[in-house]
Amino acid sequence: MLMGQRGKSAAFMPNKYVFPGGAVDAADADIPLAGLPSAQCMDRLTLQSGPVPPVGIVAAAIRELWEETGLILGKAGSWPRLVPADWREFAELGYRPDASALRFIFRAITPPGAPRRFDARFFLADADHLANDPDDFTNAQDELSHLHWVPLAEARKLDLPFVTEVVLAEIAGLLRRGEPDDAIPFFDNTGPEGRLTRLA
Template sequence: MSTVAAPAAARLRPRASASLILIDRSGASHRILVGRRGSAHVFMPDLYVVPGGRRDPRDHALPFAQDLHPLVLDRLKQNGRRPLSEASARALALAAARELCEETGLHLSTMPDMAPDLSCLRYIARAVTPPGASRRFDNRFFAAFTDEAGIEAQHPTESAELSDLHWLSLDALEAVKMPEIVLAVLDDLKKSLESNRSLPFGSDVWVYTNRNGMFLRHRL
């Protein structure tokens, strides 16, 4: 009896990645930094996203000025049946900081030449791309307030990865076209901020997965 191999896209294993949601709370409403992916991208072309990308092997060795909050590090290590090592968990945060710099020119530090300060990062969500997609990622979403990170909100720089960088109110997400998963994460972030504007380090972490074509959402 012959068997038919599953399509290559269906066999793709999710690759570890990280995104960073920068929050500007200087005005009446919270704003986040978004940018548009190019038309040539295979994954999510022409959609607006927050800075982020794949974790690289070198991220484990990147320096940092201050470590993650203990609650954040502890939750990042939670990875189902196979907990992450402290170094692997921290590498996700370092990947988010590196991608922020590469895609927007912004640094998680008061000086461009300093190592990133991870102590301001909150861990808010994990999302796994459903089977069948052209690219699959196991993505952790971090959030940070610009004033805590030493970032001036008015000075992002466009890159080959993200164009039309601008600050978007969490009350006006419909103004641009975003992936559904990013909208889901931002909607939960908005609710968390409405509950507590300081976004405590121990706030809920939401996990978004897909099973048999059904979208699933639960707390870590």
């Protein structure tokens, strides 16, 4: 698993080890992706998705991976239209983002009262689909430190946020079963009481 550590001065989850990730930008929904995840994955992303289209969500996942680690999920090729500022460095390396390797595995909404709230979708992708060296983090921005690949069992021993612990447990189950689930686990904290449901 690829993990990185948030800074000790971070306003949210300081010092915790997390997955690369972040917010959807306005331009992400219009990015010309070279490939999409499976139809089932895209259908599940539309369930209770709100105003952000699934294409924007998967594009944001690729952009955040690039920004925080310097790793590229992409295919060689030129962009058919003007490149947004947030994607310029990615495009200048000669790649278009490719989401076909992404697998939607978990969703969580932060409970009310948390210092920062998020509605997060978690994706899994095999490092074999990266277009560049998986150990080359030289293009990473400074949001995460100690970027490194960790065996799954070791990753679960790091100082993790609760939701990351839960997602790693879900990944362990997926790998053990060898087949995708019939539905995606969803920690839904939109109401007065949190509940675990599944997105079929």
